Amino acid sequence: MSALAGVTASNLRKDVRLEWRSKDAVNAMLFFALLVVVIFSFAFDPTAEESRQIVGGLVWVAFLFAAIVALNQAWMRELRNQVLDAYRVSPAPANALFLGKAIGNFLFISVVEALLVPLFVVFYNLRPVGPAWQLVPVFLLGTWALVVVGTFFAAISLRTRSREVMLPLILFPVSIPAVLAMVEATTMVLTGTETPRFWITLLLVYDVVFTTVCLLLFETVLHAE
């Protein structure tokens, strides 16, 4: 167990360090999400009241696209120079690689979200009617849902043709309940209609079920050839 935690931490440190040096993923995500926000502003020109209804959906569509940008290159550094081979040959547990990568992606995407949320507030003149703190579990659980399944599916799509297309193709259908939950919960908080307790519970269930499945299956997928 401690080997798992130790190697996971080592993987996480390595990913954060590499990302910090190149800032590939974060830059691409930020810019892409910003573009989406601006384009949506042209497409929908809502009043303050209307915007509370639709921003839930807009925010998560923007983050979904940004997450795909990040996830598509999640394993790129391991593929370059065949570093993945070196990991597979070692006795290090496969799940440590997965968890390190997933937690790293979670941090990067959360950073982007934290930078973009103020932007949404500004562009759409948002003032949530409901208790804003409830958005925190929604964002945390929702982002983890996208990241954990997305990191796993990104590893699957490594062995396909047109892998950048394959990843969203296999990720979006399975993520639908999570995205629905995120959108509905965010809208509920913004419009203050009711507490999003059901949706938060759903996200929790989704996270628990799929994190478990990822941990059970990752080793098999890593060594499949």
Add this chain to the structure above:
Amino acid sequence: MSKIFGRFAALREVTATFQPGRVYAIFGDNGAGKSTLLRVICGLASATAGKVLIFGSRERSAFTSRLGYMGHAPLLYDEMTGMENLRYFAGLYGIAGTARCEQAIAAVGLEPALTRRVAEYSQGMRQRMSLARAAIHDPEILLLDEPFSNLDPGSARAMGRLVAGMRDRGKTILVVTHQAAHLAEIADESLWMSAGRVAAWERGIAAADRAAASAVLS
């Protein structure tokens, strides 16, 4: 043991036994299956038929910490320094601290304190750092795939001496290479592979002569 990719047989019923403490050179044309042989041995590819026994066992967990692999590609992160790379990979084998990493880097003739990132290394430096990474956990078996490729003669000789040094410390080393001369005084036995089979097995680097002979004939 055989290895099939779809309809292509990379390895055809290869039978081989490698003794501890010896250096084996593996020669052959491109596509003969040399790299595939190494990959199946270390578990990166699985045999379609037959089995691979390492230290008498088929279980991966029995040998992963006692085996090191150096591939065609550097197997290093471009954006980290050599020392950072080695510390990371050492961590995978449960090795903490910097001492052994410094020793490993120094042993291949590089400077541990070098702050240059691997992306900026010369080919020779990269190959040597890759060897350091492969051997960081002091494995009993080393599988080296083309360690001499793209090296100038001086670096190649240095690499050859490193291999000899490791053999002298009791390691078993399998080296895939096109350049027989670099292993002239070093290889104990050599194999010539052709079209997925072991066509010859000789003392020293003699199998390379069989290769040259068959090249002339064809």
Add this chain to the structure above:
Amino acid sequence: MKFKIFAVITFLLLSYALYQGMWAAPREATMGDIQRIFYYHVPSAWTSFLCFFANFIASIVYLARRNLKADAFAVSTAEVGVVFCTVVLVTGPLWARPVWGIWWTWDARLTTTLVLWLIYVSYLLLRRYSTGQATPTLAAALAIFGFLDVPIVYMSIRWWRTQHPQPVIAGGQGSGLDPHMWAAVLWNWAAFMALAGLLIWVRYRLEIVRQQLDEAHALRAVGRVEGSFTR
């Protein structure tokens, strides 16, 4: 021979089910004859769901035992499941349009079927786009994710619909179904299950032959004429 008998039984079942659905079942009071689509819409849904469940089991068996037969069964059930799922998605609007004047309503069950369709089409796309020999393993992993998602999808969409109610197409769970109608539903279900079984059988055999062909090529590549590869 067994196959031919099964095919004949399937044909008989389909014929009888057709009779049940189109003639024996009573005419629905409000909607008229168009309601008879129900006998195709609902049994198709149940059949496709069972196909996907079979795919789930086959995928687990493959990952546990690396048995290629399980993989052949997995791809067969997925393909046939998608076919029946498509039937559900086509008959839904065909029914809704004349009765309610709208093509699509995002009602809970129809939407869940749509998501199911998307998940398993993505599974088939993964199988097609996958390079190398890892396809059965990767597809099996995706299948497990997909099937475990189904109850979560259903719950999420049901709740979504209670938040934003819309017209319901399939008349609710057995909401006052005439017993004669139940007979038609069940006969059609039996007929569709037989048809699904037939299609899966054919597809399975096709896949096994393809696997054997690959193995024969591989054997020839190794230089042997007989035998097989067993791990």
